[in-house]
Amino acid sequence: MATSKVLAGAQVVLPTGTLTNGRVIVEGSRIRGSAPADAETIDLTGHWLVPGFVDIHNHGGGGASFTSGTVEDVLKGIHTHRLHGTTTVVASTVTGEMDFLAQRAGILSELAEQGDLAGIHFEGPFISPCRKGAHSEGLLRHPDPADVRKLLDAARGQARMVTLATELPGGIDSVRLLAEHGVIAAIGHTDATYEQTVEAIDAGATVATHLFNAMPGLGHRAPGPIAALLEDERITVELINDGTHLHPAAFELAFHHAGTDRVALITDAMDAAGFGDGRYMLGPLEVEVKDSVARLVEGGSIAGSTLTQDRAFKRSVTVDGLSVEDTVRAISANPAKLLGQYDQVGSLEPGKDADLVVLDAAFDVKGVMRKGEWVVEPF
Numbered sequence: 322m323a324t325s326k327v328l329a330g331a332q333v334v335l336p337t338g339t340l341t342n343g344r345v346i347v348e349g350s351r352i353r354g355s356a357p358a359d360a361e362t363i364d365l366t367g368h369w370l371v372p373g374f375v376d377i378h379n380h381g382g383g384g385a386s387f388t389s390g391t392v393e394d395v396l397k398g399i400h401t402h403r404l405h406g407t408t409t410v411v412a413s414t415v416t417g418e419m420d421f422l423a424q425r426a427g428i429l430s431e432l433a434e435q436g437d438l439a440g441i442h443f444e445g446p447f448i449s450p451c452r453k454g455a456h457s458e459g460l461l462r463h464p465d466p467a468d469v470r471k472l473l474d475a476a477r478g479q480a481r482m483v484t485l486a487t488e489l490p491g492g493i494d495s496v497r498l499l500a501e502h503g504v505i506a507a508i509g510h511t512d513a514t515y516e517q518t519v520e521a522i523d524a525g526a527t528v529a530t531h532l533f534n535a536m537p538g539l540g541h542r543a544p545g546p547i548a549a550l551l552e553d554e555r556i557t558v559e560l561i562n563d564g565t566h567l568h569p570a571a572f573e574l575a576f577h578h579a580g581t582d583r584v585a586l587i588t589d590a591m592d593a594a595g596f597g598d599g600r601y602m603l604g605p606l607e608v609e610v611k612d613s614v615a616r617l618v619e620g621g622s623i624a625g626s627t628l629t630q631d632r633a634f635k636r637s638v639t640v641d642g643l644s645v646e647d648t649v650r651a652i653s654a655n656p657a658k659l660l661g662q663y664d665q666v667g668s669l670e671p672g673k674d675a676d677l678v679v680l681d682a683a684f685d686v687k688g689v690m691r692k693g694e695w696v697v698e699p700f
Contacts, residue, residue, distance in 0.1 A: 330366035373408030373676030382594035405629035416445030423475035440481030448510030455624035487521035500525030591625035
């Protein structure tokens with residue numbers, strides 16, 4: 322018999338709004354609509370109960386890299402983010418040799434097949450040298466559909482997203498290829514014009530990779546990709562809300578123009594997330610993390626983040642003034658819908674996985690449950 326638990330007394334954030342003094346019933350790995358008389362009751366009075374966080378853009382954590390680590394390293398990184406409330410994570414790669422990326426795809430796809438990962442995101446090598454950020458310029462290449470297909474094949478159906486500079490030769494055809502295979506084409510690390518971005522959206526692109534970062538700024542005569550991505554209802558915009566990647570005004574601008582249903586909060590985390598300052602490798606490039614900010618040793622470009630989703634949640638509510646409900650949409654529901662997994666995760670509804678986070682009144686994590694098992698025991 323599956324053990325039943327009743328999580329009672331919290332402010333429970335549901336798709337329809339927040340229920341005061343609510344309760345969530347967990348039986349086995351699922352949320353249920355009713356509980357047997359002998360169910361264990363856990364009193365969460367004074368706390369918030371929200372869905373587990375979903376991170377669609379994450380390169381590692383806990384000192385471990387999804388791009389280059391062993392299976393054990395990847396599992397360590399996944400666990401690190403679970404401790405901070407991320408119960409669903411997509412593993413992101415960085416630019417490398419095609420054969421190496423195909424090999425990594427094979428490793429990561431096994432972890433996705435067994436349920437540890439929600440899939441793979443290829444960030445690079447199909448990006449612009451003008452907006453390469455923390456990617457090795459010598460390894461960049463045009464988005465030839467044949468090369469894109471090679472990575473999709475290596476991922477064995479577990480590729481969820483590919484970031485492209487769609488203005489490069491082959492970019493539009495690659496967007497169409499991805500759309501045909503049910504893989505998200507994300508516009509990012511791009512030097513595209515407004516018009517080129519519109520063309521890519523019309524071809525099937527649906528995500529903006531870390532909006533504002535690694536793309537031309539918003540101009541009044543040359544609006545560039547930012548305006549096209551914000552104005553189009555077909556685009557979900559990723560935002561890194563760590564206080565380093567975005568000024569609060571830019572964060573507010575994106576939410577105002579895209580709306581609460583078109584924003585996905587991401588970490589873009591690298592190895593140092595949940596681990597500490599020091600020197601790390603991001604692909605073939607050396608990164609120094611100082612005061613929790615990651616930058617390339619050569620050139621000083623921001624190199625991912627040390628963000629965890631619990632910090633993004635807290636900052637969104639306490640610094641940026643978002644409602645808890647809007648933050649939950651951006652950090653759980655919207656990314657789950659993008660992945661096509663909203664029937665399983667992203668909200669607290671009967672029949673879905675019992676993935677949830679307990680937050681105190683200050684929005685600090687006090688408990689994390691994944692598939693009905695406590696990753697972090699409350700209290």
